Amino acid sequence: MKLLLKNGCPVDSRNELPEKVDILIENNKIVKIAENIDENDTEIINLDGTKVLPGLIDMHVHLREPGYEEKETIKTGCEAAAAGGITTVAAMPNTDPIADNPATIELIKARAQEALVDVVPLGSITKGSSGKELAEIGFLSRSGVKGVTDDGNPVMDSEVMRRAMEYSRPFDLPIISHCEDLNLAAEGVMHEGFYSTKLGLKPIPAAAEEVMIARDIALADLTGARLHIAHLSTARGFELVKAARENGIKVTAEVTPHHLTLTDADLQEYNTAMKVNPPLRSVDDRDTLIKAVKDGQLSVIATDHAPHTYEEKMGTIDSAAFGISGLETALSVLHHYLIRKGNLDWNQIIELMYYNPAEILRLDKEGLKIGSIADLTIFAENESWTVDTDKFKSLGKHSPYNGQELTGTVKLTIKDGKIIYDNRGGQGELIY
Ligand SMILES: NC(=O)N[C@@H](CC(=O)O)C(=O)O
Ligand SMILES: [Zn+2]
Numbered sequence: 001m002k003l004l005l006k007n008g009c010p011v012d013s014r015n016e017l018p019e020k021v022d023i024l025i026e027n028n029k030i031v032k033i034a035e036n037i038d039e040n041d042t043e044i045i046n047l048d049g050t051k052v053l054p055g056l057i058d059m060h061v062h063l064r065e066p067g068y069e070e071k072e073t074i075k076t077g078c079e080a081a082a083a084g085g086i087t088t089v090a091a092m093p094n095t096d097p098i099a100d101n102p103a104t105i106e107l108i109k110a111r112a113q114e115a116l117v118d119v120v121p122l123g124s125i126t127k128g129s130s131g132k133e134l135a136e137i138g139f140l141s142r143s144g145v146k147g148v149t150d151d152g153n154p155v156m157d158s159e160v161m162r163r164a165m166e167y168s169r170p171f172d173l174p175i176i177s178h179c180e181d182l183n184l185a186a187e188g189v190m191h192e193g194f195y196s197t198k199l200g201l202k203p204i205p206a207a208a209e210e211v212m213i214a215r216d217i218a219l220a221d222l223t224g225a226r227l228h229i230a231h232l233s234t235a236r237g238f239e240l241v242k243a244a245r246e247n248g249i250k251v252t253a254e255v256t257p258h259h260l261t262l263t264d265a266d267l268q269e270y271n272t273a274m275k276v277n278p279p280l281r282s283v284d285d286r287d288t289l290i291k292a293v294k295d296g297q298l299s300v301i302a303t304d305h306a307p308h309t310y311e312e313k314m315g316t317i318d319s320a321a322f323g324i325s326g327l328e329t330a331l332s333v334l335h336h337y338l339i340r341k342g343n344l345d346w347n348q349i350i351e352l353m354y355y356n357p358a359e360i361l362r363l364d365k366e367g368l369k370i371g372s373i374a375d376l377t378i379f380a381e382n383e384s385w386t387v388d389t390d391k392f393k394s395l396g397k398h399s400p401y402n403g404q405e406l407t408g409t410v411k412l413t414i415k416d417g418k419i420i421y422d423n424r425g426g427q428g429e430l431i432y
């Protein structure tokens with residue numbers, strides 16, 4: 001099987017490429033990249049100057065299977081990823097059962113074989129993510145997990161976290177930390193500040209995140225572990241990470257598209273689609289995070305795609321579940337709000353959503369290069385679309401961007417040399 005993509009604008013500064021290229025794909029691999037390729041008996045697609053990116057990696061995705069298939073399944077979550085131009089997702093272990101053992105990892109891997117995109121399993125740090133007793137991190141590593149995390153919960157006990165970090169080292173696994181002091185966060189539902197007072201909603205102080213980041217950095221320094229901070233949301237949290245990196249401590253951090261584009265003021269209409277953990281923060285926090293990614297001081301953008309059922313997200317802010325569906329809007333949101341405004345460029349996107357997550361998870365990714373697996377994302381910058389959660393492939397229908405017009409559209413997603421998502425006619429068709 002052959003596929004020839006003509007006139008694409010490649011984005012990959014780590015491989016030297018002309019401004020416009022043709023890419024020939026044979027079976028599952030890129031076999032030729034050149035300014036002009038003539039080839040017979042092949043399907044030809046003219047990309048008309050749209051962007052060609054290496055297939056993106058989202059290292060923070062809640063696929064919910066096994067156990068919460070009413071929220072999402074591996075199949076539907078991977079369909080949402082394909083529609084978002086993402087060809088690899090790391091699956092969070094807060095399923096039921098928690099992915100704290102090899103059997104559950106094997107089940108996830110087996111079910112993921114039928115899925116449209118690659119699923120990289122993550123295991124939990126502690127048994128049942130209860131924060132009490134370490135999971136069998138060695139066995140998890142042997143069954144193929146690429147990181148460990150109790151995401152959804154912090155590891156509150158510092159001694160347990162220390163031991164987890166020590167155990168992670170011989171397996172070269174990153175510890176992905178959900179930084180939240182549960183005593184400080186208490187029953188809070190939104191960021192503590194002017195708006196929590198104005199709206200009469202229970203607050204979560206920025207310090208609930210910051211004290212745990214500070215603790216984890218101290219423990220990473222003590223143990224030499226690789227620490228990755230999940231969904232960083234505060235300015236001081238960023239300053240802590242930056243200072244630790246400058247001191248040679250092995251810490252990376254990720255930020256979500258929603259924390260880069262929204263703030264606590266967006267809760268004023270009591271829209272539960274804005275309820276997420278960590279909460280949308282202040283303008284100052286958001287602007288600090290934007291500057292951090294712009295300056296290349298943050299490693300990763302990840303969606304923290306956290307789908308829930310309609311019932312779980314209806315009702316009041318107090319009662320609704322934390323979490324939003326992010327896979328299908330991420331790239332367009334980043335383009336619309338950041339790239340278009342000069343706060344981020346395409347090569348940075350590739351660092352943040354491809355090379356850096358690949359390095360943290362130890363995935364072998366070489367970008368747009370002869371011999372690479374042909375996982376590609378084709379993105380049209382000049383075409384707009386209106387977010388309509390009813391049309392989401394994800395079962396999670398809650399997005400803070402619902403109803404918004406975004407500039408920039410995923411046109412095609414190619415996985416292993418095969419088109420898995422075709423949006424050229426605007427229909428957003430999935431192809432198995
Ligand atoms: N981000 C969220 O608001 N929710 C996540 C948990 C998490 O990422 O901590 C979930 O699993 O629903
Ligand atoms: Zn989390």
Ligand SMILES: [Zn+2]
Nearest residue numbers: 092151152304
């Ligand atoms: Zn999460």
